[in-house]
Amino acid sequence: MVEVRLRAVRVDLQSNTPVLLLQESEGLGRTLPIFIGAPEATAIAFALQGMDTPRPMTHDLIRDLLEALGSDVIRVVVTELQSSTYYAEIVLRQDGHEVPVSSRPSDAVAVAVRTGAPLFVADDLMDAEGIMLAVDEEEESDEGSDEESDDNGNPEEIVGEFRSFLDTIRPEDFSP
Numbered sequence: 001m002v003e004v005r006l007r008a009v010r011v012d013l014q015s016n017t018p019v020l021l022l023q024e025s026e027g028l029g030r031t032l033p034i035f036i037g038a039p040e041a042t043a044i045a046f047a048l049q050g051m052d053t054p055r056p057m058t059h060d061l062i063r064d065l066l067e068a069l070g071s072d073v074i075r076v077v078v079t080e081l082q083s084s085t086y087y088a089e090i091v092l093r094q095d096g097h098e099v100p101v102s103s104r105p106s107d108a109v110a111v112a113v114r115t116g117a118p119l120f121v122a123d124d125l126m127d128a129e130g131i132m133l134a135v136d137e138e139e140e141s142d143e144g145s146d147e148e149s150d151d152n153g154n155p156e157e158i159v160g161e162f163r164s165f166l167d168t169i170r171p172e173d174f175s176p
Contacts, residue, residue: 030130040106073117
């Protein structure tokens with residue numbers, strides 16, 4: 001397994017679709033891009049920004065249920081790609097045993113962000129699908145600064161991108 005960090009949640013300009021960027025924590029710096037839905041992207045952005053909602057969102061509820069049941073999220077693993085669909089597992093610790101739970105990567109990452117669980121990508125998946133992304137000059141200069149850095153991108157920028165995305169989306173965009 002390759003440990004990764006959530007580098008960013010962005011909106012792909014060509015498809016106008018949110019995309020997760022999971023980048024190797026060490027090594028070559030390969031990035032696994034995973035296209036996700038707007039609601040999941042918004043949920044991740046809210047968690048990154050630390051936004052509190054009046055009622056728990058679905059991923060907050062999952063975190064709260066796991067806590068109430070005495071389970072810990074010990075890691076999230078993006079496991080494979082089949083027929084253009086990514087698969088992931090949320091690995092829980094329950095009564096001293098590891099319990100893998102199948103998940104969509106977007107939901108798994110949303111839960112990981114809320115629980116502080118580490119993120120991983122299967123070795124063969126990163127080898128096959130990982131890409132090298134150019135680092136923006138702004139991001140590169142931020143990494144060397146003494147200011148507190150946000151490895152997940154600027155939360156206000158992420159939320160702004162999603163608001164812009166949501167303003168332009170139409171119901172017919174979801175029809176087959």
